Each structure stands twice: as structure tokens, then as C-alpha cells.
Amino acid sequence: DLKRNNLPPGPWRLPFIGNLHQVGELPHRSLQQLSSIHGPLMFLKLGSVPTLVVSSAEIAKEIFKNHDLAFSGRPKLYAANRLGYNGSSIAFTPYGEYWKEIRKIMMLEVLSAKRVQSFQAVRLEEVQNLLHSIALSGGTPVNLSQLTLSLTNNVVCRIAFGTRFGGPSSKFYEHATVNNNDHSKRQHDEDLVHVLLRLQKDSNQTIALNDQHIKGVLTDIFIAGTDTASATMIWTMLELIKNPDKMERATREVRELVLLKKEKNVMVEESDLSMLPYLKSVVKEALRIHPPAPLLVPRETIQPCTIKGYGIPAGTRVFINAKAIAMDPACWENPNEFTPERFLHNPIDYFKGQHIEMLPFGAGRRGCPGVNFAMPLVELSLANLLLRFDWKLPNGIGRNEVDIQEAIGLTMHKKSPLCLIPFPIYL
Numbered sequence: 001d002l003k004r005n006n007l008p009p010g011p012w013r014l015p016f017i018g019n020l021h022q023v024g025e026l027p028h029r030s031l032q033q034l035s036s037i038h039g040p041l042m043f044l045k046l047g048s049v050p051t052l053v054v055s056s057a058e059i060a061k062e063i064f065k066n067h068d069l070a071f072s073g074r075p076k077l078y079a080a081n082r083l084g085y086n087g088s089s090i091a092f093t094p095y096g097e098y099w100k101e102i103r104k105i106m107m108l109e110v111l112s113a114k115r116v117q118s119f120q121a122v123r124l125e126e127v128q129n130l131l132h133s134i135a136l137s138g139g140t141p142v143n144l145s146q147l148t149l150s151l152t153n154n155v156v157c158r159i160a161f162g163t164r165f166g167g168p169s170s171k172f173y174e175h176a177t178v179n180n181n182d183h184s185k186r187q188h189d190e191d192l193v194h195v196l197l198r199l200q201k202d203s204n205q206t207i208a209l210n211d212q213h214i215k216g217v218l219t220d221i222f223i224a225g226t227d228t229a230s231a232t233m234i235w236t237m238l239e240l241i242k243n244p245d246k247m248e249r250a251t252r253e254v255r256e257l258v259l260l261k262k263e264k265n266v267m268v269e270e271s272d273l274s275m276l277p278y279l280k281s282v283v284k285e286a287l288r289i290h291p292p293a294p295l296l297v298p299r300e301t302i303q304p305c306t307i308k309g310y311g312i313p314a315g316t317r318v319f320i321n322a323k324a325i326a327m328d329p330a331c332w333e334n335p336n337e338f339t340p341e342r343f344l345h346n347p348i349d350y351f352k353g354q355h356i357e358m359l360p361f362g363a364g365r366r367g368c369p370g371v372n373f374a375m376p377l378v379e380l381s382l383a384n385l386l387l388r389f390d391w392k393l394p395n396g397i398g399r400n401e402v403d404i405q406e407a408i409g410l411t412m413h414k415k416s417p418l419c420l421i422p423f424p425i426y427l
């Protein structure tokens with residue numbers, strides 16, 4: 001086997017599953033199926049690339065607890081290099097000084113709590129726009145997949161460039177302060193391009209940011225921040241429509257909260273979200289069953305290490321099968337059932353990557369830095385979709401007939417668009 005796999009010397013004893021053409025269509029679907037047949041640690045050759053697939057919480061725990069550094073590389077991928085301006089993107093850049101510094105800049109300047117908070121009004125206004133376009137549908141089905149993707153693109157475009165995606169630039173950016181729903185004032189904030197250009201001129205920065213680096217960071221925000229958030233909204237709506245009792249409970253929670261406000265036509269705002277524990281549990285459960293990045297972002301070992309007695313050489317490509325881990329009956333009771341209640345009185349924060357039973361945002365040094373950027377928009381949008389509309393499947397489709405197939409891609413989307421009929425509700 002060692003000869004056949006042409007591996008560097010090492011005590012490889014893992015089951016060899018086959019070459020790419022024998023394995024069939026990749027990525028996650030076949031890897032998931034293979035994991036259920038071949039166990040929690042599996043070795044493949046993707047072309048000539050030695051590849052490890054980790055599909056159990058126990059092994060993932062050992063990796064992130066004891067060998068995080070060894071597993072914190074990213075493979076050099078041609079497509080990622082082209083998309084990420086020659087290795088300037090954070091997500092696809094190999095482990096090293098550039099990655100450390102650019103990630104630090106992103107955490108401190110782009111994704112800090114203060115910066116994310118400063119764009120609260122953009123998120124609210126874009127959710128409002130979404131609700132308006134849905135209300136215009138006049139009782140015909142709306143394509144929620146398309147609408148949520150436009151929403152996330154508009155939000156990210158406005159935050160990054162100060163202008164909407166494919167639409168007129170917003171009034172928000174034309175006025176320093178604008179009245180919002182007659183009850184709150186917004187502050188004009190620097191968009192991210194300006195933040196990054198300011199840092200470029202700052203001689204105190206540890207790396208000299210060039211234009212390629214700035215484009216790489218912006219690419220990260222688009223690639224990582226638009227698709228993933230809209231996929232989360234769609235999987236959540238899909239599970240709710242398939243589980244009417246959960247839909248009813250989540251909707252009731254949102255509407256009761258808004259009725260307490262005793263104002264007409266109000267929206268759920270970000271400050272209300274902490275009072276929606278059931279909705280938050282619904283989103284968590286959707287992220288468990290449908291993690292938008294089911295194999296995380298590919299990793300590569302940067303030094304040799306030993307996992308469960310198997311020698312893993314440096315330069316091995318690694319897929320952490322987060323989807324298989326989150327569906328493992330050893331970690332979750334009735335893992336295939338959509339049960340938001342399992343999170344209701346559970347204080348564990350599953351988004352920080354410290355509880356390996358569920359890893360929607362990855363873990364360790366390369367874990368997702370965008371959780372706090374994504375979640376307010378996801379929760380705000382869903383809360384308002386449930387507040388303003390009752391949702392039904394188009395005529396003739398029963399809730400057990402809804403297509404739940406996953407498309408193949410970096411982000412796991414629903415294969416066919418989610419089309420639902422909105423019925424406006426006036427509280």
C-alpha cells in the first residue's frame with residue numbers, strides 16, 4: 001500500500017479507499033457516504049494528493065486539542081489562488097507570517113464587535129427591502145434562495161463598498177444621519193474599503209498592505225460571508241416548512257415579542273434577538289444538520305504528527321467532515337431529527353469551535369472569524385420573515401415532498417431553489 005500510494009515514509013496503516021475515479025463524485029456527499037462505510041478516519045488519494053478524512057468527534061477533538069498547529073495549513077489550490085489574488089486571501093493562504101498578520105488585521109479592524117455593530121442600520125434597512133419585495137409578490141411563490149442571496153450580497157456590498165449590489169446606492173450613504181422608522185438615528189460609518197486603504201497608509205502596521213492584499217481580504221468577505229449566510233437562512237426555512245410545529249413555535253415567539261412593543265409596523269431589531277431563544281435554537285439546529293461548509297475549508301498538515309497511532313506526514317490534505325460529526329449518534333440523540341429544543345436550555349456555545357460535536361464555523365487557529373458578522377444578519381432576517389408572513393408550500397407540494405437535495409460546491413446549498421408562498425400578516 002505504501003508503494004502504491006507513493007507516500008512519504010511513515011507508519012501509514014489507514015484503510016486505502018481508492019483513487020479519485022474509483023471514489024466517484026466528490027466532495028461532501030460521497031465522502032459522507034464513504035465515511036459511514038469506512039469509519040471515522042479514512043485515507044484517499046485525490047489524484048496524487050494524499051488526503052485524510054476525519055469523521056468522528058473523538059478524532060477531531062484530538063486534532064484540535066493536541067495538534068491544532070500541525071493541521072493549520074491550507075493546500076495551495078489553483079482556483080483559490082486565482083480567486084484570492086495570488087494567496088492574498090485569508091481563507092486560502094498557507095499558514096505563515098502573512099496569514100497571521102492579515103488575520104489579526106481582519107479580526108481587529110474588519111470583524112471587531114464595534115465594526116460589526118456599526119453596520120446594524122445597513123442590515124436592518126436591507127431586511128426591510130427584502131420584506132418589501134416579498135410583499136409585492138401578491139400571493140404567488142417567491143424564490144427565497146434568490147432573495148436571500150441578494151440580501152447578503154447587498155449587505156456585504158454596502159458594508160464593503162458603500163453601495164448596493166446591482167442597485168442604486170442607498171440613501172444611507174448619501175446622508176450622514178437618516179431617520180429610521182421614526183425611532184432611531186443611524187451614524188454614517190466608514191466602509192471596509194476605506195478602512196483597508198487607511199491601514200495601507202498607516203506606517204505602524206506590521207505588514208505593508210498592497211492593493212492585492214486588500215482585494216484578497218475583500219474576496220474573503222464576499223466568498224465567506226454571502227453564500228454561507230444565505231444557505232443558513234434557506235436550510236432553516238426549509239426545516240421550518242417541513243416541521244410545522246417548530247414553525248408555529250418560532251413564529252409565536254417572534255410575534256409575541258413584537259406585540260409587547262405596542263407599536264404598529266415595527267420590525268424585530270438586533271437588540272431584540274437575545275429575547276428569541278427558540279429562534280436561535282432553530283438556527284443552531286439547522287446549522288447542525290446543514291452546515292454550509294460540511295467539510296470546513298480544506299486543511300493541510302504543516303508538520304508530521306501521530307493521530308490514534310497513525311503517522312500523518314506533513315503535506316497531507318485534510319477534510320474535517322463536520323457534517324458527519326454533527327450527525328454522529330454517539331454525540332447526538334436522534335441526530336436525523338430536526339429538534340431545536342435540544343439547544344434550548346443548553347448553555348454551550350457551539351459556534352466557537354470548542355465543542356467538537358458540532359463545528360459549523362470550524363475550530364482552532366483557522367476557525368471562522370466571521371461568526372459575529374454572519375449571525376446577526378441570519379437571525380434578524382429569519383425573525384422578520386416569520387414576523388411579517390405566514391409561509392406555505394406552493395399548491396400540490398406536501399411537506400414530505402420538499403426537495404432536500406444538496407448541491408455540490410464549496411458551500412452546501414439546497415440544489416433546487418426554495419420557493420414558498422408568503423401570506424402577509426398585519427399585527
Ligand code: HEM
Nearest residue numbers: 091224225228229293296297361362363366367368370374
Ligand atoms: C453562516 C455563516 C458562515 C459559516 C457557516 C462559516 C463557516 C466557515 C468555516 C467552516 C470555515 C473554515 C474553518 C476551519 O477551517 O476550521 C470558515 C473560514 C473563514 N470564514 Fe467563515 N463562515 C460564515 C460566515 C463568514 C463571514 C460573514 C465571514 C467574513 C465576513 C467569514 C470569514 C471567514 C474567513 C476569513 C475564514 C478563513 C479563516 C482562516 O483561514 O484563517 N465567514 N468559515
